[in-house]
Amino acid sequence: MPRSVPGSSSGPGALVLYIQTGDRNARISYRELAEPERLAYRDTVNRVFDAALSQYFGEHPSREEVDDLTERVAARHPQYGGGVKRVLRALVEGGRRGEISPRQIITAQHLVIREIAKLHPDFRKAADRIVAEASASRLPGGSEPDMATLAAAYPAESAAANDPEVLRLRAALEAEQRKTAEMRESLLDAEFSGTDSNAVATVTLGLDGSMRDLELLRGAERMGGRSIAVCVLRAWVVAEKQRWNRAKELGKHDSFPKPGSGASKGDTFLCEAYSSTRLCRATVDRYGRLRGVTFMRTDLLGDDGRHGLAAEIREAIDGAQVELKTTL
Template identity: 35%
Template structure:
């Protein structure tokens, strides 16, 4: 960790573990070091907020996050609410918080988001390093930005919120909904039709007439763009949805299709034997899957409503469902090259078993490295289960 930001290692440890000792370790720092640490926490706060909310910050999602964090830390519920509601305005309320209240609330929000995005726990060191780089480039905030023991004149300033989380992101492709139809569209169509009289009779004329006869009206194009924007919104919701389940010291996150996207091990995991840890991973996966099955229905019902009636999508989905039901007893197994474990998934990609193949892995393997290997083994088993479904779907689409 950068020496420019003392306490960075403790902050990364807190993101992973949530331990109070890590959260309060900064109190031993001197005044200058403590101010640098505050700037670092603010930058990590901004990164995690972007990771959780993306570009939009709907009030209802902010309130859900407040409720979740305040339920776990009721004594800090008021400060947490002030800090999160300030994301959508209300920064003046921040000035009423002492610097310790602000810092504690930011810590707890960071940890709450990390629990909902286990990949942040895995990447805690990288996230803190990225935040350190941001904080180093930002102007140093005056020590009196937050209230120390007396009220401050204005709310604390945080480094600029990054446009994207530190993880590399693919550039967003242009959307049809963003295309602006020129004001002269109708005139251009009319001019093209008028030009047809200069084309000699024959196949070229027939082809041009056919193309122009199918030119959509401005209203039809606007309706298509509206549907495209609606479809993109639904797709974004499906792609960003995460469903988290926990069992003991294990937390698993699934996406809307049931694929594993994160797995984190708490500090108590070191006390687990191999069988106990394997059972906890399977149980956490099952908990996340039940939540996904319950809450993703609305997402996919919106997605299914975007297709044209009678388009054949429903029949393809029915065939896939039948295929999976017929192969309910099929199992797909993956063992990583390390030989650490063996993950087993059924035809639907649900984790059915996990076995560790070496000694007490929780004690002998770094916690983050262990979580990563388990996640990759489960993901590989899921990919193996998805392969025959994908092949069948390709055949159906080719025959359609």
């Protein structure tokens, strides 16, 4: 059973603050906790760390993906690079972390969580919920009965149904059902953002796989068209892995093959469209997944710089996905 974590200045509240802002004091404030609370906090960080890795890697991270994230975190925090490397390498080496102290582990976990939060705005925005779920504890003796059990035990027409405790449970369960329905609705409208390892492009997808947004980040101006196209494709793959995992959990828009599984190998169906200026051509497969971005000339940047170029790419991808819907 998860330990409860009291307080907000040095417990889960501090973890939320760190995920959202990267504040160092929030990261190290757990050291002020008494031993039981500190152990509980470590439990919470472990679960948030697992959630962050699932968000970033999906189910089975490759060594290349792990190395990319390791290098990214170590570049920002070179003094902690060794601990970060050992903690992340454990993902692909059977859980071995070598000679590393608990403080080094939790520091590395914090840094990785924060880096993933920066790469995935939806994870950062959901920090309150993620940390709350990670630190929540069940009531002693197990959870309270569900609505079906309560209704069977205390039918509405029975005298016991008006017992104050039964009424309290019924009201609490009805509120929980409403909350669950609202949460499911929000999940169906969720967005999944991915950024390439060079932090050049960010892609945001809806649960149905449609593109919601695409941005080119600072530094794209210094790159050539082929390099930008590769970064956009890699960012799309990161976002699509998140989308696919959540779609499978919800049982919605989950007919797409798993990214990287090779299940669609040999399927040559493609759909393409150009931006209105014909600067950019985008190609998608039968599932609407981006397969290629091609620039038709080398002079890519106009008066609006990278923002204008991102708009051209978005227009081409939107066109290809719309064309796909009319074709299939």
